[in-house]
Amino acid sequence: MPPYLLAAGALIVFLYIIKNRRSRKLPPSPPSLPLIGHLHLIGRVAHRSLLELQVRYGGGGGLLFLQLGRRPTLVVSTAAAAADLFKNHDLAFASRPRSVGGDKLMYECSNVSFAPYGENWRRGKKIAVVHLLSPRRVESFAPVRAAEVAALVARTRRTAEAGEAVELRELLNGYANAVATRAATGAAGATAEKLKELMGNSEPEALMAGFQPEDVLPDAPARFVRWVTGLNKKLEDLVESWDKFLSDIVAAHKEKGGGDAEEDEDFLDVLLRLREEGADGLELTDDRIKATVKDMIAAATETSSQTLEWTMAELIANPRVMSKLQGEIARVVSADQTTIAEPDLNKMEYLRAVFKEVLRLHPPAPLLVPHESTTPAVVQGYEIPAKTALFVNVWAIGRDPAVWDAPDEFRPERFVGGSPSVDFRGTDYQLIPFGAGRRICPGINFALPVLELALVSLLHHFEWELPAGVGKADLDVGEAPGMTTPRRIPLVLVPKCRTLVQPALQ
Ligand code: HEM
Numbered sequence: 001m002p003p004y005l006l007a008a009g010a011l012i013v014f015l016y017i018i019k020n021r022r023s024r025k026l027p028p029s030p031p032s033l034p035l036i037g038h039l040h041l042i043g044r045v046a047h048r049s050l051l052e053l054q055v056r057y058g059g060g061g062g063l064l065f066l067q068l069g070r071r072p073t074l075v076v077s078t079a080a081a082a083a084d085l086f087k088n089h090d091l092a093f094a095s096r097p098r099s100v101g102g103d104k105l106m107y108e109c110s111n112v113s114f115a116p117y118g119e120n121w122r123r124g125k126k127i128a129v130v131h132l133l134s135p136r137r138v139e140s141f142a143p144v145r146a147a148e149v150a151a152l153v154a155r156t157r158r159t160a161e162a163g164e165a166v167e168l169r170e171l172l173n174g175y176a177n178a179v180a181t182r183a184a185t186g187a188a189g190a191t192a193e194k195l196k197e198l199m200g201n202s203e204p205e206a207l208m209a210g211f212q213p214e215d216v217l218p219d220a221p222a223r224f225v226r227w228v229t230g231l232n233k234k235l236e237d238l239v240e241s242w243d244k245f246l247s248d249i250v251a252a253h254k255e256k257g258g259g260d261a262e263e264d265e266d267f268l269d270v271l272l273r274l275r276e277e278g279a280d281g282l283e284l285t286d287d288r289i290k291a292t293v294k295d296m297i298a299a300a301t302e303t304s305s306q307t308l309e310w311t312m313a314e315l316i317a318n319p320r321v322m323s324k325l326q327g328e329i330a331r332v333v334s335a336d337q338t339t340i341a342e343p344d345l346n347k348m349e350y351l352r353a354v355f356k357e358v359l360r361l362h363p364p365a366p367l368l369v370p371h372e373s374t375t376p377a378v379v380q381g382y383e384i385p386a387k388t389a390l391f392v393n394v395w396a397i398g399r400d401p402a403v404w405d406a407p408d409e410f411r412p413e414r415f416v417g418g419s420p421s422v423d424f425r426g427t428d429y430q431l432i433p434f435g436a437g438r439r440i441c442p443g444i445n446f447a448l449p450v451l452e453l454a455l456v457s458l459l460h461h462f463e464w465e466l467p468a469g470v471g472k473a474d475l476d477v478g479e480a481p482g483m484t485t486p487r488r489i490p491l492v493l494v495p496k497c498r499t500l501v502q503p504a505l506q
Contacts, residue, residue: 037067090437111295366395
């Protein structure tokens, strides 16, 4: 084709795109640059940058429209805008943007978290809700939680007796990971250690978080950049190690065969049994089973351990809240009691309020997991095109001054009393650390006893202090960048034994 025809064709396409963009009514947007759009405006901690942009450029409707490289993106930053979105447009935005990392690390996105909206996601999610994370199944893992919390207390006691300080992140991550791993695969000992090593590898975060070559470049040059920078190789290596690990566990489960009583099954047993039974129309291939198991472990570990780390930091920074919570625990658990009975957790109203307040201020997924629209939608009168990514800034929503009194203060009392009190299960849009609507987290019932049992045990058995020379002012450190938001600097505290007895290790 002659070059002048090519040039004319390109010009027509360009003018068409410009015309379409101009004629469409989009939400407010900051000035942008060619090619990268607004990418340069996003700092290392994305949810903070997005709130700053909202304050500076967004209108009163809590919406902002950004062009992040090639990706049109809608950002929702207020409780009112989130309520409108989840009540009226949930279906339109129920998909996920595809990513190279998600495709490779999660077997073509055949896990629940990254699956595009459609029949496979619907059936996979149903399996998660009905078979893996139902209240009855969660209850069946009580012995796993009891054993792992006993190990957590034993580890802490050794540190306390040696008069040493402990890095909470490592301790809590080990605990959360052990519970998730045992529930998902039954693995303990060496297998669990290997899994911890794979999880501890920070590469998946680095390879999937932040902006990727595909965000700016068309597919072919993006692949070239991945190849030249070694990103591809790192990703392939990681995929291979994970796959070998998961394949070995699946093989071991197949060899063992089914036949466990249902209450003794781990997730992998359940998935293999459902395959035998012809589960709900979803073809449970080995890859899908591996993706599901990996999804559950990944979704359960960082979220829970980060929440616990932030909780301990807030309690140390707020001694009034710490002593009130210790008082509540002392009223329910007698001083010589070695283990905490899970039903007793339901008697601790303030405990639940503390976790709500921590998740309001420090949601582990501050922008949820990105959604994507599958159809055009008119939101607050703005015309949002199909294939627009959606970030719901739950970190900003938790601090929205229109709905929260003194939003930056750590005050669990705001959740005590009140009828009905604000909950985090996806219907009170000012508090949605687990998301809302179709994509809401199915793991809330799994997460709560894991969090509550650990915190109550750590406060029942130990007093906690800052190491010598560290002041409360040093606790305010902000978040590290990434898809989840651990503290930028790990929390280090000194435990002192309050009880002499050691809970039985199982
Ligand atoms: C403190 C603990 C947790 C928090 C704060 C949390 C938060 C979230 C959030 C924000 C999402 C995304 C919602 C959205 O995109 O709209 C999500 C999705 C998900 N979570 Fe959790 N989560 C936690 C624990 C767990 C646990 C323990 C499990 C499983 C054992 C789990 C499994 C999942 C799955 C499978 C999804 C994907 C749902 C979908 O795409 O439909 N999560 N979680």
